[in-house]
Amino acid sequence: MASFSPFLSKTPLSNSAISFSSSVSTSLPWKSFTYFSASKSSSSRQRIFTVQSKIREIFMPALSSTMTEGKIVSWIKSEGDVLSKGESVVVVESDKADMDVETFYDGILAAIVVPEGETAPVGAPIGILAESEEEIAEAKAKAASSGATSTPPQPAASAPAPTPTPAASQPEAKKAAENAPSGPRKIVATPYAKKLAKQHKVDINSVVGTGSFGRITPEDVEKAAGIAPSKNVAPSVAPTTTAATPATSPKPAAAAAALPPLPGSTVVPFTSMQAAVSKNMVESLTVPTFRVGYPISTDALDALYEKVKPKGVTMTALLAKAAAMALVQHPVVNATCKDGKSFTYNSNINIAVAVAINGGLITPVLQDADKLDLYLLSQKWKELVEKARSKQLQPHEYNSGTFTLSNLGMFGVDRFDAILPPGQGAIMAVGASKPTVVADADGFFSVKSKMLVNVTADHRIIYGADLAAFLQTFSKIVENPESLTL
Secondary structure, three states, X not given: OOOOOOOEEEOOOOOOOEEEOOOOOOOOOEEEEEEEOOOOOOOOEEEEEEEEOOEEEEEOOOOOOOOOEEEEEEEOOOOOOEEXXXXXXXXXXXXXXXXXXXXXXXXXXXXXXXXXXXXEEOOOEEEEXXXXXXXXXXXXXXXXXXXXXXXXXXOOOOOOOOOOOOOOOOHHHHHHHHOOOOOOOOOOEOHHHHHHHHHOOOOHHHOOOOOHHHOEOHXXXXXXXXXXXXXXXXXXXXXXXXXXOOOOOOOHHHHHHOOOOOOOOOOOOOOHHHHHHHHHHHHHOOOOXXXXXXXXXXXXXXXXXXXXXXXXXXXXXXXXXXXHHHHHHOHHHHOEOOOOOOOEOOOOOOEEEOEEEOOEEEOOEEOOOOOOOHHHHHHHHHHHHHHHHOOOOOHHHOOOOOEEEEEOHHHOOOOOOOOOOOOOOEEEEEOOOEEEEEEOOOOOEEEEEEEEEEEEEEOOOOOHHHHHHHHHHHHHHHHOHHHHHO
């Protein structure tokens, strides 16, 4: 028996009509049946039930705040499978991760609208769910109509360009040549005009110049020769020509800009993640930023790392913890400006750390990094990296960062600048720690390990003095790292 929606409405009529509705498209058909009392005649109608057909659409969900479309990675269920509420149906690739999509209803997967490997915008139907076997055929028909409506219409064939009218002869040029003064005069003509006159056997002395100070231009020679000027008049067409040149496109510059790919090259479309990264990077260009570099001695940090490394602590966790502790003392560096008119002091210090994965870049977030001890932070970081590389991060695990850390020092990069992510106030780029010769106050030289840290910040809310003070605090924590293990 079909289960009804909990939304119930009663109409105070003598026939006591009761209607049930469910969360389905209003365009779906209605089914109705009438219940008659056994003790009364058929004309005595006791109660009318009107039940909406239980055919529901499975929509493409918005798995993140920046997601506009999703790609079907795989269908966990097949057409005809019986589904239970809360059961995973399909795996969708968002702009950051692959996520299972569950059904909110019991029923039968009657039809798959969007097959594996194809994309659909957020909110578009990707499947049809029927409540009973009797409705499967109706659901398949609805799926077919959905596919037909989603197919973009073919562009109408453009009308053929009108045949250009052959250019008229230019008797005015000959008249101008005939009216030219016959007396001796100094001829001023461009070199190309003289070449044309010689080519077309035109007496240069009989040509009236229209250029500055009576200078004879190539157009003047062409007019004198009875040839339409090439710059502003269409070329003349012989009467025996059977086909005229079609009208040219009004956008020659745009066509020239779209250069064809080089021979042997391959065009690869963006994945959903690459498209999201591209969009964010372009958006970041609208923010006025500045960069500050700071050298930091890492001898003490390196010694601490050797002690805690056997316990599973990574250098990334040490740097994230140090950055979080410094942000506690400089909350403006942890702030956010989104509208250009105000900024927000974030109550949580969430350190996003850039991770390169196959086919893109993602920033798992260590939430409340200042409140977690070093060992718990390291454990949390390992879990996030595993989920990121398997594309199983939840939205709150990659879009809640308030400060970003990018560490290329592990690859031997000594210095680099990072691009500020949209919605954050600053990002720190950490280079490799390398032996460096330094001199102390007494003029004695020694070798110490140093790394260069560059911070890119939003200059609308963070100023040079703010960033310098933050880097000084960060440097003190790194050079005296005992507080990181507390």
